[in-house]
Amino acid sequence: MRPTSIKQTSSNELSIRWDDGSQSAMALDFLRAHCPCALCVNERQENSEQGLFSLPIANQTELRAIDLSGNNAMVITWGDGHKAGIYTWQYLRELSGESAT
Numbered sequence: 001m002r003p004t005s006i007k008q009t010s011s012n013e014l015s016i017r018w019d020d021g022s023q024s025a026m027a028l029d030f031l032r033a034h035c036p037c038a039l040c041v042n043e044r045q046e047n048s049e050q051g052l053f054s055l056p057i058a059n060q061t062e063l064r065a066i067d068l069s070g071n072n073a074m075v076i077t078w079g080d081g082h083k084a085g086i087y088t089w090q091y092l093r094e095l096s097g098e099s100a101t
Contacts, residue, residue: 001093006074008063016092024096029061031076034095037084 002019009015014031016024035041062079069075069086077083087095 002072002089003092006066012061014063016096018093024092026092026096028063031087031095032061032078034098035082035085036087036091037082039084 003016004019005015005017007015008028009025012028014026014028016026018024033044057080059079060082063076064079065077065083067075067077072090073086073088074092075083075086
């Protein structure tokens with residue numbers, strides 16, 4: 001499964017059209033909250049274990065850029081400069097199912 005188009009459709013939403021004709025729309029804050037980089041995954045895990053939550057940082061969910069990473073992923077540069085997460089196509093499809101629930 002690969003995207004045929006990826007675009008920001010509003011100030012807080014990213015839309016992905018897939019090669020099977022389906023479309024996913026995900027809130028940018030949801031995507032940032034599910035950043036797959038090791039630092040963010042570790043922070044979410046530690047916070048969950050301790051019953052804590054992260055406080056938002058200014059511009060944290062602002063989309064600055066999307067760059068392809070090879071043939072199977074993309075990297076999002078966020079407004080606060082964070083760009084360590086590599087969002088694979090498979091991960092994005094999984095997230096699109098979670099964001100709908």
